[in-house]
Amino acid sequence: xxxxxxxxxxxxxxxxxxxxxxxxxxxxxxxxxxxxxxxxxxxxxxxxxxxxxxxxxxxxxxxxxxxxxxxxxxxxxxxxxxxxxxxxxxxxxxxxxxxxxxxxxxxxxxxxxxxxxxxxxxxxxxxxxxxxxxxxxxxxxxxxxxxxxxxxxxxxxxxxxxxxxxxxxxxxxxxxxxxxxxxxxxxxxxxxxxxxxxxxxxxxxxxxxxxxxxxxxxxxxxxxxxxxxxxxxxxxxxxxxxxxxxxxxxxxxxxxxxxxxxxxxxxxxxxxxxxxxxxxxxxxxxxxxxxxxxxxxxxxxxxxxxxxxxxxxxxxxxxxxxxxxxxxxxxxxxxxxxxxxxxxxxxxxxxxxxxxxxxxxxxxxxxxxxx
Amino acid sequence: xxxxxxxxxxxxxxxxxxxxxxxxxxxxxxxxxxxxxxxxxxxxxxxxxxxxxxxxxxxxxxxxxxxxxxxxxxxxxxxxxxxxxxxxxxxxxxxxxxxxxxxxxxxxxxxxxxxxxxxxxxxxxxxxxxxxxxxxxxxxxxxxxxxxxxxxxxxxxxxxxxxxxxxxxxxxxxxxxxxxxxxxxxxxxxxxxxxxxxxxxxxxxxxxxxxxxxxxxxxxxxxxxxxxxxxxxxxxxxxxxxxxxxxxxxxxxxxxxxxxxxxxxxxxxxxxxxxxxxxxxxxxxxxxxxxxxxxxxxxxxxxxxxxxxxxxxxxxxxxxxxxxxxxxxxxxxxxxxxxxxxxxxxxxxxxxxxxxxxxxxxxxxxxxxxx
Numbered sequence: 001x002x003x004x005x006x007x008x009x010x011x012x013x014x015x016x017x018x019x020x021x022x023x024x025x026x027x028x029x030x031x032x033x034x035x036x037x038x039x040x041x042x043x044x045x046x047x048x049x050x051x052x053x054x055x056x057x058x059x060x061x062x063x064x065x066x067x068x069x070x071x072x073x074x075x076x077x078x079x080x081x082x083x084x085x086x087x088x089x090x091x092x093x094x095x096x097x098x099x100x101x102x103x104x105x106x107x108x109x110x111x112x113x114x115x116x117x118x119x120x121x122x123x124x125x126x127x128x129x130x131x132x133x134x135x136x137x138x139x140x141x142x143x144x145x146x147x148x149x150x151x152x153x154x155x156x157x158x159x160x161x162x163x164x165x166x167x168x169x170x171x172x173x174x175x176x177x178x179x180x181x182x183x184x185x186x187x188x189x190x191x192x193x194x195x196x197x198x199x200x201x202x203x204x205x206x207x208x209x210x211x212x213x214x215x216x217x218x219x220x221x222x223x224x225x226x227x228x229x230x231x232x233x234x235x236x237x238x239x240x241x242x243x244x245x246x247x248x249x250x251x252x253x254x255x256x257x258x259x260x261x262x263x264x265x266x267x268x269x270x271x272x273x274x275x276x277x278x279x280x281x282x283x284x285x286x287x288x289x290x291x292x293x294x295x296x297x298x299x300x301x302x303x304x305x306x307x308x309x310x311x312x313x314x315x316x317x318x319x320x321x322x323x324x325x326x327x328x329x330x331x332x333x334x335x336x337x338x339x340x341x342x343x344x345x346x347x348x349x350x351x352x353x354x355x356x357x358x359x360x361x362x363x364x365x366x367x368x369x370x371x
Numbered sequence: 372x373x374x375x376x377x378x379x380x381x382x383x384x385x386x387x388x389x390x391x392x393x394x395x396x397x398x399x400x401x402x403x404x405x406x407x408x409x410x411x412x413x414x415x416x417x418x419x420x421x422x423x424x425x426x427x428x429x430x431x432x433x434x435x436x437x438x439x440x441x442x443x444x445x446x447x448x449x450x451x452x453x454x455x456x457x458x459x460x461x462x463x464x465x466x467x468x469x470x471x472x473x474x475x476x477x478x479x480x481x482x483x484x485x486x487x488x489x490x491x492x493x494x495x496x497x498x499x500x501x502x503x504x505x506x507x508x509x510x511x512x513x514x515x516x517x518x519x520x521x522x523x524x525x526x527x528x529x530x531x532x533x534x535x536x537x538x539x540x541x542x543x544x545x546x547x548x549x550x551x552x553x554x555x556x557x558x559x560x561x562x563x564x565x566x567x568x569x570x571x572x573x574x575x576x577x578x579x580x581x582x583x584x585x586x587x588x589x590x591x592x593x594x595x596x597x598x599x600x601x602x603x604x605x606x607x608x609x610x611x612x613x614x615x616x617x618x619x620x621x622x623x624x625x626x627x628x629x630x631x632x633x634x635x636x637x638x639x640x641x642x643x644x645x646x647x648x649x650x651x652x653x654x655x656x657x658x659x660x661x662x663x664x665x666x667x668x669x670x671x672x673x674x675x676x677x678x679x680x681x682x683x684x685x686x687x688x689x690x691x692x693x694x695x696x697x698x699x700x701x702x703x704x705x706x707x708x709x710x711x712x713x714x715x716x717x718x719x720x721x722x723x724x725x726x727x728x729x730x731x732x733x734x735x736x737x738x739x740x741x742x
Contacts, residue, residue, distance in 0.1 A: 016470045041577045051691060073692045094639035096651050097703040098388045117640050120702040137640075144693055145640035145649045153643075177690065212498055257648065268465035269508075269516035272524075277632070278516045280467050282574050284718055288659040320422060320714055321464055322515055332468040333489040343691055347655055347719075350741045370390070370721045 007257065013358040014305040014334060018181065018265040019285045021345070025361065027260040028242060035224065035241045036065045040229040047071050047217065047370040049089060049239025052343045055352060057086040057364040058242060067087075071088035071237045075099050075106070076369040077330045082110045089113065090135060090217075092173060092237065094145045095121045104130040105288065113170055117147045119160055124166045133170035134161050140174040140198040140218070141191070149174075155209045162211055171215030171302035172202050173237070179222035192223035200232035224254040248301050250292040261352070262302050262336040263345060267329040268289060274328075281315060281323035281337050284348055288318065291340030299337040301325065305358070384635065385676035385705060388654045391635040392716070393707065394723035396732065398631040399429065399613060406595065406612045409434045415602040418442050418461060418588065420610025423714045426723060428735040429453040437505040442608045446470050446477070447740040453481045460484065461506060461588075463544060466492045470575065475501040484541055488518050490531055497535045504541035505532050511545040511569040511589070512562070514660050519716045520545075522571045526580045533582055542586030543573050544608070550593035555622045563594035571603035596730035606714040621663040625650040627682075632723070633673050634716060638700040645699075652686060652694035652708050655719055659689065662711030670708040672696065673687060675727070681706060 008131055013022065039046040045068040049058050058079060072078045075096075078089050089104070090113035097120075106112050107130060116122055117137040139146030145321035147153050161169045167244050173246055176195035182188045197217045206213040219236035221244075230236065242260045244254040254367075265281035281299070290296035301313035313327040315337055325335065339345040347368050354362035380591050384393065391697050392733035402610035410417040416439040420657065430441055430452060441456040442461035443449045446467075449460050462474070468491075477483050478501060487493055488508040496503050507529055510517030520525045532540045547566035553559045570587045577584040590607035592615075601607065614632045636652035652670070661667035684698040686708055710716040717723075725733035 017473070018467060093651075094649065095703075096637050096639050098637050098705070102388070118702045121639075124703070144690070144695070148642075266467050266469050268467050268492075271519075280464075281545065283658070283660070283715055288653070288661075288715070289654070290659075317513070322513070331465075331489045331497070334469070344654055344659070348741075365569060370719075 004113060007207050011360060013360060015357055016264055016353055016360065018264050018266040019280045019336065020353045021349040021351070021366075022262050022264050023354045023364070024260050025354050025356050027062070027258060029256060031242055031244065031260060032061055032065050034069065035238065038224065039236050040066065042227070042236070044230045044233060044278060045235045047235050047237045049073070049092065049237050050081065051077065052239040053242055053346060054365065054367045055364050056081065059084070059086065062242070068235070071239070074370075075102055076371055077367070078112060080105060080367045080369060081114075082106060086113060090173070092135075092175075092239075094137060095125070097121065097124050100124055100128050104128050104134075107132055115173065116157065116161070117145055119157060122157060122160050122164065122167070125167055129166065130164045131168075134167050135217070136161065136172045137172055138172055138174040138198065138202050140176055140195045142175060142177040144177060146174060147166065149202060154202060155211070155228070158206050158211050158213070160207065169212065169214050170236075171217055172199065172206070172213050173217040174199055175237070176218065176220050176314060179220045180247070180251065182222070182251070183338065185226055187227035188222050188251065192227035195223060195235055196227065196230055203232065221248060222251045222253050240342060241340040243346070245345075246338045246340045247292050258340065259338055261342050261345065262338055264305070264336050264353070265323065267325070267333045267335065268332055270329050270331050275326065277325045277327070277329040279323050279325055279329075279335060280321060281318075282321040283318045284320055285345070286315060286318060286323065286337065286339050287341060287344035287348060289341035289344050298323065299339045301327070302336040302338040304336070305334045376399065382731060384726055384731060385436060387635055387724055387731065389635050389637040389705065390468060390651045391724045392650045392722070392737075393635050394722040394725045395631050396725050396727050398629060400432070402613055402615065402631060403432055404445050407438065410593065410607050411437065412606070413535055413598070415601045415604060415661060416606045418608045419613065420444070420608050421452065422448060423610040424613055424717060425738045427452065427738065430455070430457065433613070436514050439606070442610070445472055447742055450477060451738040453477060453483075461544070461608075462486060463506075463546075465508060466496070468492065468495050471495055471499050474500050474503075478503055483738060486514055486530070486544065487528065487713060490528060491658070493528060493531050493535065493538070496538055496708065496739050500537065502537045505538050506542045506544050506588070507532065509541065509545040509569065511547055511566045512599055513546060513548040514547060515588065517545060519704070520573060523606050525573060526576060526582070529577050529584070531583050532701065540583065540585050542588055543570065543584050543608075544588040545570055546608070547589065547594050550591045551618070551622065553593070553622070556597055559593045559622065560597035560599065563598035566594060567598065567601055574603065582625050587659070593622045593624050611713060613715040613728055614717070616716075617709045617711045618663050626683055627709065630709055633718065634670070634712050635676070635705060635707050635711055635724070636694065638696070638702055638704045638706070641700050643703050645698065648696045648698070648700040650694050650696055650700075650706060651691040651692060652689070652695075654689045656706065656716070657686060657694065657710050658688060658712060658715035658719060660712035660715050670696070670710045673707040673709040675707070
């Protein structure tokens, strides 16, 4: 941490150069506390997915509050967090065969779980001749990756892992990503319960075949906001909950006041006497995620730097660096935008400007890397 | 350049780890040659917009073929290219008042043109007490930023710049971005001709008011593909033409074979006997730009690493790291995706893998930075 330095350069939110990604530390800390308490109460370990924030300082806060390991979505992320001292990392993305050599190198230093949903991937891991803790991905109904639950291939692939000398079945994981498309809190709760039921059933089926399923892991942020019991499973892997975003508010996962990141932008062009202005919050700040609203927009205006609410306004269109704001603004005015999708927005910035209220207290690096 | 090193690590396209951004050098060189010849024939200077590629090596190729200065869209880009030896840079984005101090610092070292469309911005520049070459942005009908052409404010702001002791009116610029929404080559040609006519008229109006308009600058990649004359203007600033992309093919700016960048991805998950597979080309590789097609998709499959055409297939949906491919694929197969929007795709990568045919001949850094 480097609070003194940041405070010297920009003691107040309104002094920041833009575009800037502002992280409200009070909100973040509350989000981390609430989810840790929730998983504790549900009797499961919390393995936060750090693809949302890509930030070592936030992962350290999650760990200090009780999180048990982390999940990542790329090998580059795994390497960065391994270097920062995280030694239980689940690469929760189906194994990329072009990356096995690198995964093996990292696996010699830390517990790096790799995810498979095919015999092809298991065979490639075997051929690498390295000990890997392997996680079997199950599709609980989302229809993206994973072995379809109920398919005989669940047992077939698990058996193959168990018989491979250097591999061990460390766990089974699923992600009910279809909670993001559910149209009511009740529908989200039903999908989250189905996700739990599927994983309990997978555990039973593997044990019936004489196999040890290992850790049963699931979780999405919307699902975790609604699930009533996680009986029979071991671990939850929500990610977005640390920051939340406008989409999560619409899903009912959180309130607007729970959203920890906003993009601070400056109005650079405004027509005299007419609605609409241009600010420096284009596609390379907010992303082109159109969010849940119809008509679509690229972020909701949150407030200005004086604290004035602007919630009736939107970023109505974006080009590469230009964001068009609905409403009347003057050149030089600063606004804060609540992004549709925090994970994609974070990936466009090099750092968080960490604030408590309006006071800038720190800068935390965002570790976006491909290699 | 570092051809030997790259060749040692990955002599062939199919050896690259994925996701990778592949740049076809033969195609790039042809695109640069054709646009330079076109601007030469039209009698204007070419100032390429480097926001598309953010790559010093490509800008150097553009310069060596006759480009005269560059345009950038952020101050971070200006700084990077200034450090690389570019000394005539137009920051072609309306001045961000929170960045004037930094712009002034850079302006002491190179010719850094700053763009304004308001008296507020001119006054802020004056107050900075530094000599700036100033460009006045005109809206030729796109309706994004710029002073509406024909408005009395064009002369008013130009006069204010000319009267400010340390400022000089270096030029007037416009961008017919609405060419991207035109529905036919004829409509694009008409908008490009209107863009030219507007700038000629702006020059006349300023001269009639006793003001020297400086360089008259315009240009978009679709417009440059169709414009018949640029009589009366001085400079064109297309950017995308260096790489092109799927959207440009649909606009008729180029053929698919003119597209210089593809995303190389690996299939990581595939359902047995059914259509659809998951590859490592999600929103953080391709961006969430939905492109011009209906139904929308996130990129067209181009070919596999053996050269087999896959043009009937699409990336039908993306999440953060997952891209869903239409068609049947096997785990471990590699595909090349033609992105909808090259500029946004490039911004997600650290480097280009530079190829001639299938042979990897170099790696060029992509200079994405916020600060």
